[in-house]
Amino acid sequence: MSGRMVADKTVKYILFISAFLSIVIVLAIAYFIFRESIQAWTEIGFSDILFNKVWRPGQDQYGILAMVVGSVAVTFGAIVLGVPLALGSAIFLGEIAPKWVQNILRPAVQLLAGIPSVVYGLFGMVVLVPIIRQIPVKGNSGYGLLAASIVLAVMILPTITSIAEDAIRAVPNSYRSGSLALGATRWQTITQVVLPSGRSGIIAAIILGVGRALGETMAMIMVIGNSVVFPKPLTANPLTLYLSQARTLTGNIAVEISYATGVHESALFATGVILFLLIIIVNASARWLINRQSSIQTTRQ
């Protein structure tokens, strides 16, 4: 074998190892996070971690339910606030906006996605929190689920907008012309044909937004107040739940990991395991929907 042939083979194996590395990293992440959490699972117990409402490491209380509720509530809030705007923008970009408007709005959405989460967090602290503090409810500090939901809504906006726009653009043009030729208006074409055909991809966009929301950390720490109380309405009005402070799963890990030791540290890794599993499920279902959509569209061709 000549020298350059040997070189060719060597290169191939080096490249193979770099490709294989991704698998190694995923397995290593799963392994290390799980390994570090074993102590918590055995010493505290599965149901105590998941269903105990109290997280008080000083008294060996390691229930993450309050944080699960915090994460779910803030994600829900962000979805309620962010999804209509994101889908509106996606429909606007994909179906309605003239070219020149698209050329302004698309880079804007891209930039929105690139802004660091701490900048959003800071904006929330300096601008949103003082405004929310004006709401006259006893115990309202401005920090809490509402501020966090608004910040998070803005952060998931670009994710949902761009993936949903892709799904809308992937709908074959022949559907649009078919509908218009039957005397449907453009809006009817969008609602009756385009959106139903792109449905899987649009739902996937929302699910990926949920994944992004569950995983967000720093901005949440900055505006949600981080108290480990179980979030509940401040008054009889259930909406004041959103004025309550809370803590997210992610925030719990980030805030305490640097000083935690022993079971406490292990419980934080257990929090990570739960988060990891949640995100894997969320992302896998989104991916499944996206694949289903593209297979539907290829069958058609």
Added chain:
Amino acid sequence: MNTTKLETKNYNLFYGNFHALRDISMQIPEKKVTALIGPSGCGKSTFLRTFNRMNDLIAGVRTTGEVYIDNKDIFSIDPVALRQNVGMVFQKPNPFPKSIFDNVAYGPRVTGMRDHKKLEEIVESSLRSAALWNEVKDDLAKSGLALSGGQQQRLCIARALAVQPSVILMDEPAASLDPIATLKIEDLIHDLSQNYTIVIVTHNMQQAGRVSDYTAFFYTDDTRTGRLVEFDETNTIFTNPKDQRTEDYITGRFG
């Protein structure tokens, strides 16, 4: 003499600076089949889309001249209303990813029909008119995409009929079909011409000869601007064309 259904006068169409159709004047008779033939790129499909204003949807398209339907200026009619009256069947069958029933009911529904009983009647009569009813009557809930190519195209014809247009535009409706499916579509076109004005673009000379009453020959030179060379009864065009280019094209195709 026949009544004129569609008419253009000195009609020109531009894509940006490109002059795609020049000075086209013709009168398309009612309840007849008119075939538009000519080499690729001569603008016959573009001309077809003039009558339901689908060209309006393409950025940069500009037109001059006059176009009439039933002696009414089509540019004065709301394009949505116009398309309810002028249906279209596309080159590639494009049923929606919906059930057969929902495909046919689509047009009536978007134009405000809610009565399910009446929708059922419309779906049945449209599918019958499109010669598809017997094949699908037990499977109306099946996806339109699950049908064969020829059935899909007949479904698209049924879908167009359900809106009750008076004109049907067909853009090479059999181009993607096998010979047997093509034959069925041709029979159908013949039947439909009793009640509808049909304008059909085709590349297939024999097809134009078989299905049409009138034929318009479009041609283009190096400028790629399409012109109408000759328009007459199909018999005359095929047996006794006045223009040398028409004769060359037709005999060339016939070999």
Added chain:
Amino acid sequence: MINDKPISRFQNDSTMMKNLKVRNTTQSIWFSIMWIAGFATLVVLLLVVGYVIVQGGKVINWEFLTTPPRGGLSGDGGISTTLGTTVYLVGLTLLIATPLGIGAAIYLIEYAGEQGLTSPVMRVVISITNFAVETLAGIPSIIFGLFGYALFVSTLQFGWSLLSASLAGACLVLPTIIRTTEEALLTVPDDYRRGSLALGATKWQTLHKVVLPAALPGIITGIVLSVGRIISETAVFFVTLGGSHRLPTSIMNGGRTLALHLYYLAMDTNAFDKAMGTGAVLVVLIILINLSINVISTKLTAKVRGG
């Protein structure tokens, strides 16, 4: 076969016109709402970016950029060492991630196909690899942080350091680099490859003389994207980089990036003006990065169209 009496849906023209008017009005209303949604997105961006740049701009001057922060709870000083740490961290992370990411992409696009055809085992390995890259791309950054903390900081005893942070950061940006490089390689026409192979070049010679240069702009886009990702990232480095306000003198030293500095200022001090200044610097950097990506991709599309 033809129904003689088609079922009439509109009693007369005026009901049809009424129906049409309703539909057109509905469309106008909804289109207006969609315009508002698009416009609102733009307003949100301008509000955040505008506020941060205007407010932050007030404290930005030469001194702010060139003085180190005082550290502790004071919030005094500038951001010079955090700029330095950011540069170090970006450099070190890319040093690790770029070759691995590009290598993986080359393997997946240029080699995996032919192998996959021959061996079913390889086909499985490749689809698992693709799944792994997808999974990595979706994992939230705090999980990378936890992983980095468990493996690099604790187990391997690298401590809170540039090394731990850049290794964890490399895992984070790896999928970005792999995916963009893959896309870039896919846009290189197969004729280039065949032409070179036909001249007797080996696969690797073909790759690095012909294919990689053609894919370069796309690959650079991936790297620039990763730079942005590292500059913006906070959670991973929060738990792997320590937080010292001093400039690290070796890869075993900790430090704080601009984004981390912003976090500490906002949470531990009252220096919101300084935090805003740091935010403005970050936002400007991200805008520059986005602009350069757009310039590269415009050039890229122009080239693809031209060639």
